[in-house]
Amino acid sequence: SYELTQPSSVSVSPGQTAKITCSGDVLAKKYARWFQQKPGQAPVLLIYKDTERPSGIPERFSGSSSGTTVTLTISGAQVEDEADYYCYSAPDIQWVFGGGTKLTVL
Amino acid sequence: EVQLVESGGGLVHPGGSLRLSCAASGFTFSSHDMHWVRQVTGKGPEWVSVIGTAGDTYYADSVKGRFTLSRENAKNSVYLQMNSLRAGDTAVYYCVRGNGLDVWGQGTTVIVSS
16 A cells, blocks of 8 residues: 655744655656645645646645655745645546654744 | 545444535536545544545445445435444545545534543
8 A cells, every 4th residue: 555654743933944754655657736725724735746826725735756755845824824734646537645744843 | 626524423332333424516517536635633544435427435444344334325325324433443434536645525423432
């Protein structure tokens, strides 16, 4: 079975750049997506096809890919960006998810 | 506005059943696959099931034979019938639009406990 591995936590100060990685063999052949999850709220798609940003998502969120690792970058992180972030991909009909990264901005 | 609203969660004893519903609005429901994804608090999500536009269904091995997913396009709704529930099924269940899981509902909580 496929696995996606993320760091459990990342911390930055407001205005700094946060980078969250996601690694897994499936990423060498399938696109990754990222969503943001805040307590009590529906998850929100941030990035699709490794690097594409849906309309309405701030430009400070960006994605990149290299081999079996994808990276979510938040340039100039803001306090409201404090949340859990998950990567996911679809090796077949099923989707696989990373374990999530808690971003602290303080 | 594209929206998914889940309902039907609750507390159930092991071996019991629940039926989750998901009402969709703001998009052409019949043109999209629909998924259910569940998440235990503090853990990564787990994909559960998908129903295609033609009604074809697929399930995670962990729920195969116990869960049944159906859709009713006239009501813009999908339904997840969950039988023989176990403690390990305890989670928040999200209804998610296909197209790369691009829109998620708020979730409904299922607790399986004696």
